[in-house]
Amino acid sequence: MQDMPQSKEIVEVVGEFLRQHVIPNLEGHTAFHALVAANALDIVKRELEIAPQANEEELSRLQTLLDKNGTLEQLNRELCDRIQSGDITLETPGFADHLWQSTLTKLAIDQPKYSGYRRAEGKI
Amino acid sequence: MSTPAEELSTQLGSVLQRKLGDISRIEALKRLSGGASQETWAFEGVTDRGTLPLILRRAPGGIAPEGRETAVTLATEAALIRLADKAGVPVPPVRYVLEEADGIGPGFVMDRMEGETIARKILRDEEYAEARPKLARQCGEILAKLHSVPMDSLPKLRHSPAEAEIEQYWQTYKTHGHPHPVFELAFKWLRSNLPGEGRTTLVHGDFRHGNLIIGSDGVRAVLDWEIAHTGDPMEDMGWICVNSWRFGNIDNPVGGFGKREDMFAGYEAAGGPKVDPERVKFWEILGTLKWGIMCTTMYEAFKSGMDRSVERAAIGRRSSETEIDLLALLAPRS
Numbered sequence: 334m335q336d337m338p339q340s341k342e343i344v345e346v347v348g349e350f351l352r353q354h355v356i357p358n359l360e361g362h363t364a365f366h367a368l369v370a371a372n373a374l375d376i377v378k379r380e381l382e383i384a385p386q387a388n389e390e391e392l393s394r395l396q397t398l399l400d401k402n403g404t405l406e407q408l409n410r411e412l413c414d415r416i417q418s419g420d421i422t423l424e425t426p427g428f429a430d431h432l433w434q435s436t437l438t439k440l441a442i443d444q445p446k447y448s449g450y451r452r453a454e455g456k457i
Numbered sequence: 458m459s460t461p462a463e464e465l466s467t468q469l470g471s472v473l474q475r476k477l478g479d480i481s482r483i484e485a486l487k488r489l490s491g492g493a494s495q496e497t498w499a500f501e502g503v504t505d506r507g508t509l510p511l512i513l514r515r516a517p518g519g520i521a522p523e524g525r526e527t528a529v530t531l532a533t534e535a536a537l538i539r540l541a542d543k544a545g546v547p548v549p550p551v552r553y554v555l556e557e558a559d560g561i562g563p564g565f566v567m568d569r570m571e572g573e574t575i576a577r578k579i580l581r582d583e584e585y586a587e588a589r590p591k592l593a594r595q596c597g598e599i600l601a602k603l604h605s606v607p608m609d610s611l612p613k614l615r616h617s618p619a620e621a622e623i624e625q626y627w628q629t630y631k632t633h634g635h636p637h638p639v640f641e642l643a644f645k646w647l648r649s650n651l652p653g654e655g656r657t658t659l660v661h662g663d664f665r666h667g668n669l670i671i672g673s674d675g676v677r678a679v680l681d682w683e684i685a686h687t688g689d690p691m692e693d694m695g696w697i698c699v700n701s702w703r704f705g706n707i708d709n710p711v712g713g714f715g716k717r718e719d720m721f722a723g724y725e726a727a728g729g730p731k732v733d734p735e736r737v738k739f740w741e742i743l744g745t746l747k748w749g750i751m752c753t754t755m756y757e758a759f760k761s762g763m764d765r766s767v768e769r770a771a772i773g774r775r776s777s778e779t780e781i782d783l784l785a786l787l788a789p790r791s
Contacts, residue, residue, distance in 0.1 A: 409636040416641040439777035448707040
């Protein structure tokens with residue numbers, strides 16, 4: 334167990350530092366790239382908050398859907414193979430719901446402001 | 458000692474003076490950002506009657522590239538712009554195509570047109586408020602003309618109908634090796650829903666924001682003919698409807714500024730055949746998948762060490778945007 338602060342607190346404060354103290358003093362390309370960097374730290378922060386539980390839920394859905402055990406990566410590869418072989422289709426119970434849940438989690442971490450996500454969440 | 462830019466300026470000035478006559482010299486040569494595969498330079502051509510705003514498109518460092526799989530050569534690009542011009546597509550007039558004897562590599566000189574290419578400005582700024590409602594129809598009209606360029610007049614181009622596009626992106630996706638169940642679903646759907654026989658025409662291949670110069674009066678020019686090919690004309694209409702190019706205006710499927718029906722009406726009014734919306738939707742789905750895979754390709758460029766910028770790395774996390782769009786298209790929730 335690590336000591337305080339937690340990694341999400343560190344990432345958060347570095348992002349705040351960039352936005353409040355660094356970016357206002359930059360111009361042009363460097364300012365743009367610093368903003369991209371701050372946004373990238375936000376992705377990490379959200380992933381640290383959301384992924385632990387969401388990954389457990391994804392693993393459990395995959396185990397049910399595929400009726401086998403494995404790591405997240407192994408089961409995702411297996412799912413890909415079974416989509417290609419036609420063994421799993423949109424008619425397979427739980428499949429569409431699984432894709433939606435996993436994709437909504439990705440967006441909640443990567444890009445919660447994206448129009449497609451906000452539409453899916455009923456916010457626009 | 459002169460810098461490479463000064464040297465290019467001197468050489469280009471003397472080439473244009475010899476070949477174009479009315480230009481006595483050039484000024485203010487400046488490299489523009491954007492366009493990774495080709496150099497783009499802005500400069501002024503000085504004539505007796507004042508200066509002409511011009512653009513030079515040139516191979517990087519003036520060296521002819523090895524034939525890349527999908528991009529056309531600069532000479533082909535110039536030829537396509539001239540053919541499109543003849544067909545009534547708004548394009549910057551090509552003034553001169555560089556020759557080997559000119560000694561500055563493959564490239565061409567065209568007019569630099571006034572206007573905006575940045576989507577957020579076009580979609581939000583007051584200056585374009587009057588143009589916005591007209592843009593979807595204009596895009597349809599322009600595409601009808603672009604697709605009317607006679608096939609027998611075209612330079613040698615890659616032929617890429619739906620099956621070839623799908624195969625190309627499947628290979629890229631498989632090479633990267635990261636599993637994307639939503640992409641797999643999209644590939645499966647696309648292969649099972651290939652459009653039937655249709656027209657084969659010139660396809661621009663990247664008809665969207667960034668490649669359209671827009672002014673307060675509407676679309677002024679279509680740029681970036683680098684990935685033009687022959688194939689299904691509906692590819693161009695599907696591509697401009699991809700949600701990633703709507704920049705938040707999700708209910709205006711054409712570039713965030715207009716409706717599909719307006720674009721189709723413009724297409725038909727300008728001489729294009731009746732549009733099959735299902736065929737356009739097929740290409741919108743394929744276009745969405747293509748952009749998702751392009752995002753992962755940019756991450757690969759970061760991973761390989763070719764481009765260690767934060768921007769390159771972060772764009773990999775934008776492939777999920779296309780996954781939610783693909784789900785909304787393929788498995789809408791009731």
